[in-house]
Amino acid sequence: xxxxxxxxxxxxxxxxxxxxxxxxxxxxxxxxxxxxxxxxxxxxxxxxxxxxxxxxxxxxxxxxxxxxxxxxxxxxxxxxxxxxxxxxxxxxxxxxxxxxxxxxxxxxxxxxxxxxxxxxxxxxxxxxxxxxxxxxxxxxxxxxxxxxxxxxxx
Numbered sequence: 001x002x003x004x005x006x007x008x009x010x011x012x013x014x015x016x017x018x019x020x021x022x023x024x025x026x027x028x029x030x031x032x033x034x035x036x037x038x039x040x041x042x043x044x045x046x047x048x049x050x051x052x053x054x055x056x057x058x059x060x061x062x063x064x065x066x067x068x069x070x071x072x073x074x075x076x077x078x079x080x081x082x083x084x085x086x087x088x089x090x091x092x093x094x095x096x097x098x099x100x101x102x103x104x105x106x107x108x109x110x111x112x113x114x115x116x117x118x119x120x121x122x123x124x125x126x127x128x129x130x131x132x133x134x135x136x137x138x139x140x141x142x143x144x145x146x147x148x149x150x151x152x153x154x
Contacts, residue, residue: 010047033080092125094118
């Protein structure tokens with residue numbers, strides 16, 4: 001389908017955000033999430049590149065995109081380095097299940113709209129991670145497994 005809209009500003013990543021606050025994120029090991037470096041990559045082009053790639057294939061239409069932009073969902077992304085898994089992790093913002101009661105946005109009118117926006121945010125988060133990992137990051141994980149692990153033969 002594709003979406004022809006201007007790229008929103010990249011999110012500002014906060015070093016003080018505790019990943020334990022997210023229900024959808026699990027990180028073990030080192031807590032150096034390298035957010036300042038990731039934010040620099042996002043501002044140097046990773047965000048624009050990933051957004052353009054995502055926009056070419058998203059099922060989100062322009063009115064749904066406008067809702068997400070007006071709700072500042074694009075600014076609420078969080079990206080972090082997960083040293084244990086040797087990857088970029090992310091938390092995608094979304095619209096809560098109480099959207100009918102809370103009235104997050106006047107144009108939210110169906111579960112299809114809410115689930116479409118939430119799915120699109122998740123997809124964008126993954127595309128951003130893929131772009132960061134393939135085109136920007138050359139870090140090696142510092143995680144060393146314990147030496148006393150059993151030696152299994154396959």
